[in-house]
Amino acid sequence: MSDATFDDVLRIASPEADSQAEHGPVRIEEVARLAQVSPITVSRALRRPQMVSAVRRERIMKAVEETGYSSNPHAKALKSGRSDIVAAFVSNILSEQFSLAIEGLSDVLEAAGFQVALGRTSYSYGRETTLIRSLTAIRPAAVFITGVMELESNRTFLRNMGIPIVESWALARDPIDMLVGFSNADGARMVAEHFAAKGYRKVAFIGRSGGRGMLRLNSFTKSCEQLGLKLCRRISRDTVSGIPEGRQAMQDLIGEGSDVDAVFCASDLLAIGALLEARGRGLDVPGDIAIAGFGDSTLAEEIMPGLTTIAADTRKLGAVAGQMLLDRLQETQPEETQAGHAIRNIPLRLIERGST
Incomplete structure (x- = not known):
């Protein structure tokens, strides 16, 4: 960690x-804030007081009395099994x-x-x-x-x-x-370092516009700056439901006449779609353009010529x-x-x- x-x-x-x-x-959060403990500790004190120290239990009961809090139905359901x-x-x-x-x-x-x-x-x-x-x-x-x-x-x-x-x-x-x-930040940095080590200098990013896509873009952008890579193009998608979004993103990238030599796709679904589209248009991967993903799906190893990717044991x-x-x-x-x-x-x- x-x-x-x-x-x-x-x-x-x-x-x-x-x-x-x-x-x-009154919410359990209010009781927890007043008693300076977590909401889970409040729940424990009310359901299984023996699991909580006497000092914390006293603070919690005082907070319950001051706020007028009563246990919610979720806690009751858990208590009754x-x-x-x-x-x-x-x-x-x-x-x-x-x-x-x-x-x-x-x-x-x-x-x-x-x-x-x-x-x-x-x-x-x-x-x-x-x-x-x-x-x-x-x-x-x-x-x-x-x-x-x-x-x-x-x-x-x-x-x-x-x-x-x-x-x-x-x-x-x-x-x-x-x-x-x-760490999404670490994963994106690893891809940038890999591109730099392989000699790629003009790169692009394809990913979701928010959430983890933005985390990966921000880290990739920062790492490229530190490593001397030029981030030439960013293509964002609001959602990613499958491989077609990757195909479309690669179409957009190629259609603009971009001369990037490597693309980081923020998910394997996007990367596989981009790889299929590139090969379908007669491009050599990685000779004409290199592609890396994030996720290590089963297809990453099976699809030719094999997808470089960031893996986590999900x-x-x-x-x-x-x-x-x-x-x-x-x-x-x-x-x-x-x-x-x-x-x-x-x-x-x-x-x-x-x-x-």
Whole structure:
């Protein structure tokens, strides 16, 4: 963890969150802030007081009395054992990496009697918000997210539920609760260093305009400047649902008559589409143009001439997330771990293949 770079994750302020905190019912977050503990510790103190130290328990009970807080239905459901659902939010169901993470998560949780329910956000704040609000009716035991929440209103809503939350796919300094991820900044830097070492000097970037795409672009841009590479072109997409977006991006790049000699695609789906389009137009890869991706999908090795990419063990990421949730749900974590943000890093590595 000490060697990984934290990502500068975007945070979007929301008047809705402020309005709810000011005019709505007392939230567990308010009790936690007053007692100077985490919302999870408040939940533990109310449900299993023996798990919390006497000093913290006294502060919490005083805060409960001052605010008039009453336990929410989610905590009651957990206490009675009625909830065995873990909600998992996935950005894109076509992504092999997300699927592997869900498999790893499910393997751990299902063996312990929990069931994973899947929701698709499609990189949309609107869909994300709708899914999060639906949790009131579902009453899940915990939540796993293939990403890091950016909207403060959604972060507040999830935090106030008082249930275990694991975010992923980035290294944020301030997760809602717990996090297992990797450094997007480091991955993009590794690609820039690889391009420089191979002698490429005029490069381009293809990726999503927000979220992790922006994290990777920012790091790639900075690294190119430091390494003396010229970033000639940036092509952004609002969403990435499959290979066609990569094909279209490469069409746009070639159509502009660009003389770039290497392209960093912020996902393997984009990179594979770009590679197919380049070869379909008679370009030699990497002789005419080199291509690198991010993700290490199965096709990265199978597609000719083989895709250079950044790899992370996403099945392990999911399994680690599942164990973090399970430890919290089964109350096997020590109190000091429950009270703080648990952050786990999944190392990245660059796999060089024929595309560069």
